[in-house]
Amino acid sequence: MTAGNGRPATGGATPDATTGDTVAGVVRQWRAVHPDLDTAPMEIIGRVNRCAALLQQAEDAPLRRAGLSRPEFDLLGALRRTGHELTPSELARETFSSGAAVTKRLKTLTERGLVERRGDPRDRRVAHVRLTDSGRALVDGVLPEQLAYETSVLSVLAPEGQGELAGLLAELLGRLEGRLGGLRA
Amino acid sequence: MTAGNGRPATGGATPDATTGDTVAGVVRQWRAVHPDLDTAPMEIIGRVNRCAALLQQAEDAPLRRAGLSRPEFDLLGALRRTGHELTPSELARETFSSGAAVTKRLKTLTERGLVERRGDPRDRRVAHVRLTDSGRALVDGVLPEQLAYETSVLSVLAPEGQGELAGLLAELLGRLEGRLGGLRA
């Protein structure tokens, strides 16, 4: 899904006020071409992907102002919210990224003085990473702006709608993680 | 999204039945550290991102069996569902990707004999791209498998839940596209 990632499951189209969102238009096109197929999944998966892409693009703004990419912020955030040092492998698990990616990010974050590494005296293979004071200050400074921005973006939905959406997504995600996550474990 | 690419986890990245999804755990950690902040947006944005990541990973399987990446499938799908030729710029718009990316994908898809290019006699800058017979056959062969797979993945939600979720996402997406999409246009 990468939002990389994060492209519509079936492609996109131009938004049209009379049609609703772009995904609705795409689904209509598919149905016209393949009336026999059940296109219902596109209505969820296509929208999840497209929402993820749009939200990320929007969201990135406050972070960039702070000179951080989202993956970098995720890494710093993991250290901040857990409140203790983490090893590179733990960071990889926490941020759902590969060890190699973590290594690279740690390199630049260390150079920028946002995190520090400490060797483990017991096991010299492992490193312990922690936030520096300025790294912590950066996270604490950016987070409120980030949340405020997210709140304003989501305010296009009424509060009850937001609650319902969060609930449904939690249910979906919880079961996907149990099912798909379990496959890998 | 503060919860990251939807990548957070509670302390291990393993979902916990008593906790719900991984995002719930992350939000709890943030609240413990910053009790003053309104973390509600994470519950939606974090989950959207994480769902997108998990669904894409899952989804990729049927496509890869056909030797296609998702962006490639999106491009072929745009040609199939519109039913007519598209220029590279139209393809870029339809698939929400850059022109340069489309150029590269067209190159490999052309080499594989899945699409063909035709010059425009009126305006020699533009190219018209269409599916070859085998390109069309590939899309038509993969799409049903893809949809069946998506249906089975989403079946972790009850049908009414799926409908509600699709509706809420449509509302959110429609307004985001109107708001954020408008900024770029």
Added chain:
DNA sequence: AGCAGGTGTTTTACTCGTAAATCATAAGCA
């Protein structure tokens, strides 16, 4: 002790996407 195999981290080689520059052509206008 010494070695086999395992684990944490980093490095290497590569893919893929993007932004910006470039190329080719069109369209408007003096």
Added chain:
DNA sequence: TGCTTATGATTTACGAGTAAAACACCTGCT
């Protein structure tokens, strides 16, 4: 016509992520 500006597409240079190999170190067995 000949110039200027705009547009479609491609190329270039580069950044970021990944998988797999390499490296460093630990652990258990004999």
